Amino acid sequence: MQPLIVVENLVKRYNGRGPVGRPGVVHALHRVTFSIAPGKTLALVGESGSGKTTTALCLACLERPTSGRILLEGRDIAALQEKELHAVRPQIQLVFQDPATSLNPRFTVLEILTEPLLFQRKARRSEAAELAYALMERVGLPAEIARRRSGELSGGQRQRLAIARALILSPKLLILDEALSALDCSVQAQIVNLLIDLQLSLGLTYLFITHDLAMAAHLGDEIAVLDRGRIVDRGAPEMVLRKPEKEATKLLVQSAPLSTGIQPLRRVS
Amino acid sequence: MQNALEVRNLHVNYISRAGTSVSAITDVSFDLGPGEILGVLGESGSGKSTLAASLLRLLPPNGRIRSGSVRLQGREILEASPGELERIRGKQISLTNQEPSLALHPTMRVRDQVGEVLAAHESLSRGARRERTRRVLAALFPFETERISSSYPHELSGGQRQRVLIAQAIACGPSVLVADEPTASLDPSTQREILSTFLNLRWKLGLAILLITHNPFLLEGLADRVLVLYAGRIAEIGPAESVLSKSKHPYTQALLRCAPSFARRDGEFPRKSKLPVIPGDSPDLAAVPEGCWFEPRCADRWEICRKREPATVPPGAGHLISCFKFGG
Numbered sequence: 001m002q003p004l005i006v007v008e009n010l011v012k013r014y015n016g017r018g019p020v021g022r023p024g025v026v027h028a029l030h031r032v033t034f035s036i037a038p039g040k041t042l043a044l045v046g047e048s049g050s051g052k053t054t055t056a057l058c059l060a061c062l063e064r065p066t067s068g069r070i071l072l073e074g075r076d077i078a079a080l081q082e083k084e085l086h087a088v089r090p091q092i093q094l095v096f097q098d099p100a101t102s103l104n105p106r107f108t109v110l111e112i113l114t115e116p117l118l119f120q121r122k123a124r125r126s127e128a129a130e131l132a133y134a135l136m137e138r139v140g141l142p143a144e145i146a147r148r149r150s151g152e153l154s155g156g157q158r159q160r161l162a163i164a165r166a167l168i169l170s171p172k173l174l175i176l177d178e179a180l181s182a183l184d185c186s187v188q189a190q191i192v193n194l195l196i197d198l199q200l201s202l203g204l205t206y207l208f209i210t211h212d213l214a215m216a217a218h219l220g221d222e223i224a225v226l227d228r229g230r231i232v233d234r235g236a237p238e239m240v241l242r243k244p245e246k247e248a249t250k251l252l253v254q255s256a257p258l259s260t261g262i263q264p265l266r267r268v269s
Numbered sequence: 270m271q272n273a274l275e276v277r278n279l280h281v282n283y284i285s286r287a288g289t290s291v292s293a294i295t296d297v298s299f300d301l302g303p304g305e306i307l308g309v310l311g312e313s314g315s316g317k318s319t320l321a322a323s324l325l326r327l328l329p330p331n332g333r334i335r336s337g338s339v340r341l342q343g344r345e346i347l348e349a350s351p352g353e354l355e356r357i358r359g360k361q362i363s364l365t366n367q368e369p370s371l372a373l374h375p376t377m378r379v380r381d382q383v384g385e386v387l388a389a390h391e392s393l394s395r396g397a398r399r400e401r402t403r404r405v406l407a408a409l410f411p412f413e414t415e416r417i418s419s420s421y422p423h424e425l426s427g428g429q430r431q432r433v434l435i436a437q438a439i440a441c442g443p444s445v446l447v448a449d450e451p452t453a454s455l456d457p458s459t460q461r462e463i464l465s466t467f468l469n470l471r472w473k474l475g476l477a478i479l480l481i482t483h484n485p486f487l488l489e490g491l492a493d494r495v496l497v498l499y500a501g502r503i504a505e506i507g508p509a510e511s512v513l514s515k516s517k518h519p520y521t522q523a524l525l526r527c528a529p530s531f532a533r534r535d536g537e538f539p540r541k542s543k544l545p546v547i548p549g550d551s552p553d554l555a556a557v558p559e560g561c562w563f564e565p566r567c568a569d570r571w572e573i574c575r576k577r578e579p580a581t582v583p584p585g586a587g588h589l590i591s592c593f594k595f596g597g
Contacts, residue, residue, distance in 0.1 A: 041541070047458060182454075185528055186527050186551075188528075196541050211456040218529035
């Protein structure tokens with residue numbers, strides 16, 4: 001089956017200041033290559049600064065790669081002009097870590113959900129509202145909160161709203177960048193179950209970016225390890241995590257809490 | 270030996286603009302021994318940050334400590350005058366928050382920010398202050414003391430900024446450090462560095478630490494005892510190993526089951542299976558029930574749980590639970 005998305009030799013360099021304010025070039029991504037099959041989840045793990053968010057931004061067409069290809073269903077979107085990207089962006093959507101900063105706190109739930117539809121001219125106002133309510137139900141948000149401002153919602157509700165907004169344009173690929181990290185444990189579990197449901201019912205493909213190894217192994221069909229802009233390890237979770245060979249992977253495994261059982265030498269029964 | 274901190278029957282309210290009052294902390298009592306690390310585990314709305322703020326009397330204007338007692342090294346904090354409080358905070362008890370980038374001055378070098386804390390509490394000559402600053406920073410940054418000392422906050426990583434906050438907090442040698450979500454938004458290996466820092470400080474300085482977090486995994490291998498907060502009340506308290514791996518309160522058990530773990534499946538990697546969730550919503554503190562606060566979501570509930578609240582956990586050693594299943 002053709003992969004939904006293929007990333008080939010993605011390079012991203014920033015001109016600007018390196019650490020401690022000295023001018024220089026930052027090599028954020030170095031020949032990053034991976035692919036994701038439709039309906040599957042690739043979990044991308046790595047330390048802070050390894051390039052996870054840069055990868056997300058390049059795939060979502062919010063940053064232009066320095067070189068390399070990004071093939072969405074066979075078409076190279078990294079080479080497209082801005083005009084053509086307008087039609088591509090709805091197909092790849094992002095959910096960020098902090099819904100408090102990615103959602104306008106003064107907009108109501110309904111406004112946040114209908115805005116993309118109206119902006120992309122995908123529906124008239126009445127249709128947009130209907131679609132919004134349907135999606136609210138899908139993600140477990142009660143209809144009563146439709147007119148509440150996003151700033152008044154709980155963390156879990158806001159993240160459900162962020163997911164609903166990402167889904168309103170029927171994307172094929174959802175990039176979740178540390179989307180669970182700011183949530184309480186019990187709320188994380190609810191959102192994980194929602195993501196699993198949505199993937200099955202809507203055939204969504206996920207790029208799940210996280211520094212939580214246990215969550216990556218739980219949700220990922222495959223895990224890829226990023227280290228300073230390079231993919232150093234990739235494969236099924238049991239292969240990558242059970243006997244880690246690369247230094248970067250070993251470091252991540254060692255930092256995982258003992259009770260998750262990821263550290264293979266000290267499995268808790 | 271005297272306890273570093275003794276909290277007895279603490280009740281804290283918030284007053285809304287409409288004038289209604291909501292109880293955020295209800296009848297909380299516990300001890301923090303000298304050099305002890307006590308983990309406070311709670312989710313949003315559990316009252317954990319209110320508890321942290323109350324111990325230093327740093328509640329927002331609509332917060333009220335209704336009653337109770339907080340004794341720091343035997344001295345009652347709740348009766349201290351504003352002048353006395355200024356002398357106590359930073360010198361005898363300190364607080365670190367989870368947003369170091371907001372707490373640190375963006376245009377002051379690290380050494381000046383630590384020096385400022387010393388200047389506020391100690392009458393030292395400039396030379397002596399410089400020397401103390403250097404020693405505090407060396408304790409937290411053994412390998413790059415000079416570079417960190419002369420840096421501005423924006424030149425540091427998240428983990429380094431958190432350590433600068435800790436340096437400020439311990440500069441005057443307090444006996445208690447309250448760390449509120451000290452590792453939020455840090456990646457796992459940086460989290461472990463910060464947690465080792467706490468262990469070091471405990472061993473070297475005999476510092477007692479109240480570590481507040483929503484993540485039970487952070488407390489593994491670090492906390493001596495763990496206190497679990499739910500709806501502003503203590504659900505369970507006891508030795509860390511007991512509370513985290515042999516928890517008794519239905520809320521603690523349900524909470525710990527939420528996280529993905531291979532230990533439970535004997536090392537088999539599950540394929541996207543659904544995680545067990547705690548049914549229902551987090552409690553609405555304005556809607557006071559007759560019985561136990563956790564009852565609507567509890568898998569083990571009895572008739573009595575809806576009618577009466579279980580007994581409050583008294584201060585003391587051992588593994589104590591507020592639940593009818595255990596005598597309540």
